[in-house]
Amino acid sequence: MSxxxxxxxxxxxxxxxxxxxxxxxxxxxxxxxxxxxxxxxDHQWIHIDxxxxxxxxxxxxxxxxxxxxxxxxxxxxxxxxxxxxNFKMGINYGLNKVRFPSPVPSGSRIRAHFTLQSVEDVTxxxxxxxxxxxEIDGAPKPCVAAEWLVRYYL
Numbered sequence: 001m002s003x004x005x006x007x008x009x010x011x012x013x014x015x016x017x018x019x020x021x022x023x024x025x026x027x028x029x030x031x032x033x034x035x036x037x038x039x040x041x042d043h044q045w046i047h048i049d050x051x052x053x054x055x056x057x058x059x060x061x062x063x064x065x066x067x068x069x070x071x072x073x074x075x076x077x078x079x080x081x082x083x084x085x086n087f088k089m090g091i092n093y094g095l096n097k098v099r100f101p102s103p104v105p106s107g108s109r110i111r112a113h114f115t116l117q118s119v120e121d122v123t124x125x126x127x128x129x130x131x132x133x134x135e136i137d138g139a140p141k142p143c144v145a146a147e148w149l150v151r152y153y154l
Contacts, residue, residue: 008085009126009152013119020116021080025109025137026072028064033106036068050106059105066100069110069144073132076112077150083128086154093127093149102141109137117147125153 004021006012030050037043045052046063053062074092083090104110117129127149134144 003079004081006081006083009083009119012083012116012128015116016118018116019113021077021114023076023080023112023114025111026076027109028069028104028106030062030106033062033064033068036065036071040065040067042067059103061105061107063106064104064108064143066144069100069104069134070098070146072110073112073134073144073146073148076132076134077114077130080112081114083152085152087125087152088154090150090152093151096129096147096149098144098146100144102136102139102143104136104143108139110134110143111137112144122151125151127151 006015006020033047037048042065046057047065048062050062054060057063111134113133113135115131115133117131120127128151130148130150132144132146132148133142135142
């Protein structure tokens, strides 16, 4: 999918309540899971032990860390949507709500949907609240449902 370009905050405000963008699919490989385990020191067998997961896991495969799928939101957003304007910077301001309704088995493809919840004035700029749903290709439930806050400073 191509990146959606939004020309300024006023145009963005007009999209409140709408799904604004959808990212491309991304395969969550075992190598990515292993690399994330190394960076975070989270080496739980359900993530990295392919043989044990095959026999002991209810999923019969390793699964990605929930925080790995959450961390991909920045990549998905950069790929899917760009808000243009006279901004000095945009920052990840945090999350209000996060849930991991479904695990991501190694080798699965995921992508993110961005729905604009609100655009509010804050000191020095604007705060944008996105409802982000990360889906797994072919799965009935998403792997991430989050309310993400992004700030743009003028």
